[in-house]
Amino acid sequence: MQQTQMTVEIRTSTGKGISRKLRAAGRIPGVVYGRGMEPVAVSIEPKALAAAVAGEGGMNNLITLQCNGDLNQAVVIVADLQRDPLKGTAEHVDLHRVNMSEKVRVNVPILLKGTAAGVKEGGLLDVDTHTLHVECLPGQIPEHIEVDVTNLKIGQTLHVQDLVLPAGVKCLGNATNPIVGVLGKAKEEAAAE
Incomplete structure (x- = not known):
């Protein structure tokens, strides 16, 4: 897991008005x-936040x-990142302080490898799940689950229980949930109708 550093400024004033002023000054309010x-209000430079969550680990980066x-x-780790719905710019960030010896729960992306x-x-790959909700120590958060x-042949499906997870990582979802399967031609035609 990628670990980066980010400079933040602790702020004493909070509220909507203060947050608007921070955004107008080119900063992102956060907590x-x-x-x-006790929660601590902070402000962050947008470029610093973008660099901290860059890479495959994204919001799971330490x-x-x-x-x-x-x-x-x-x-x-970034617990929540609120973005402007039109511009896509970060408007507020929640940072969760972690203890490196206590387990955390995060969503990890699934990365498909190979051609089924x-x-x-002639079948069609049907992806049901794009992320897994897992529990592990902060230092063991995988960037992705491969x-x-x-x-995988036509008519076969891989489920959560079929995955080989890295050491120390436990999936919190239902073990029988499908991850990916291959649909046959008859099912494709029926689905198209």
């Missing part, structure tokens, strides 16, 4: 919270905060 601590005060060197044998025979579909 840092975690078990056993971020070490650089600031004055008690949060200096605190490790966080059933697709080569699923090899090479041997």
Whole structure:
């Protein structure tokens, strides 16, 4: 898992008006919270946040905060990132302070590998799940869960229980939920009607 550093400024004023002023000044308002601590209001430079969540791990990247005060060197992950619906710019960020010895729950993307044998025979790959909800220590958060579909034939489906997860990672979803399958030609034609 990628670990980056991000500079934040602790702010004493909160509220909608203050948040609007911060955005107008080119900053992103945010809050840092975690078990056993009072929430702390912060402001972040947009480029610093973009760099911290860049890469395959995205919002699951571990971020070490650089600031004055008690949060200096605190490790966080992005719990929520609110964006402007039209511009796509970040409007507010929630940072969850993590303890490296306590498990966290995060969503991890699924990465399909290979070309299914059933697709080569004329079938259609049907992806049911794009992310998995997992529990693990912060240092064990995988960037993605790789699923090899090479041997998947028409009519076959891979389920959560079929996945090989990295050591220390536990899936919290239903073990019988489908991940990916290959539909046959008859099912494709019926689905098209």
